Amino acid sequence: MKRFILLVLDFFYQPFAKLMPLQTFRYLACGSGNTAMDILLYYISYHFILNEKPVHFSFLTISPHIAALFMAMTVTFPTGFLLSKYIVFSESNLKGRIQLVRYFMLVGICICLNYGFMKLFVDYLHIYPTIAKILTTIFVVGFSYLTQKKFTFKVKEA
Template identity: 70%
Template sequence: MLTLVKVFSKKRKTTNFAPIFFMIRNIILQIIDFFYQPFAKLMPLQTFRYLACGGGNTMLDIFLYFVCYNFVLHQQMVHLPLFSMSAHIAALFMSMAVTFPTGFLLSKYVVFSESNLRGRIQLFRYFVLVAICIMLNYVFMKLFVDQLHLYPTVGKICTTALVVIFSYLTQKKFTFKVKQTR
């Protein structure tokens, strides 16, 4: 029994990734802020950063969706133990498995870095927002692909346009809001 205590009580070596994150953050900010100048009179810097980060993450999402739908799933139904899922819906979840963490990190550290909410609260709220966005994606994909018979990638692009507007407003006013200090 003592050996188990010793094994589990040993302190593990941890690596501090903070300098790497801040270096990446600074590079991303320098690139985005460089391209901001022509748009400075049209929109605030935060909105431009959201569009750049969200746009990049959205393009990644659409690309991953296309690859998953066409080359991973080969446009075939996915048969799970309890139910079957159409390929366009399965590809939606597969692409979001990558873009959820990248979207959160970009929002937290690049776009809404002035938010003074605790990180775990931001993550929980972001998770809730993403859950709502998944439902919206599902509903819109079913509408565009199954009802309106659009090609799935075109349906995904239309869905994304609607969900992005909702997402920006929710992130700014709820997920990464700045709490007023008294």
């Protein structure tokens, strides 16, 4: 599967070769695919699984736009890690468990950013939830790329 993904990405990279490095293109392609899946899963979760209704627990009620956020992440967390580790940042020489721990920490920060932006956009600025999710994604993706490149999957000097 890795070979196939790399073949496809490298084929489509040619027109962009003068505009950006291969790693950046791979990140954008993999990240875009994972992000599109995240938004689709968010939309399906929010509208069809949750029916735009809050999730009630005996001790907590979670608004539907926040519950859908977490539901989508149960799929996009592992796919995002695997794409980053094996496709985008495969030259990283950090041990896999270190990468996973760092990725988990990064995702934790991204969850907080997602939560904060979604609360701001939906609850305070009254932006439609799916549009708010797209805006939130733009901010979080930029932060995530820089963090993954410089911290999570960095190449350790020998």
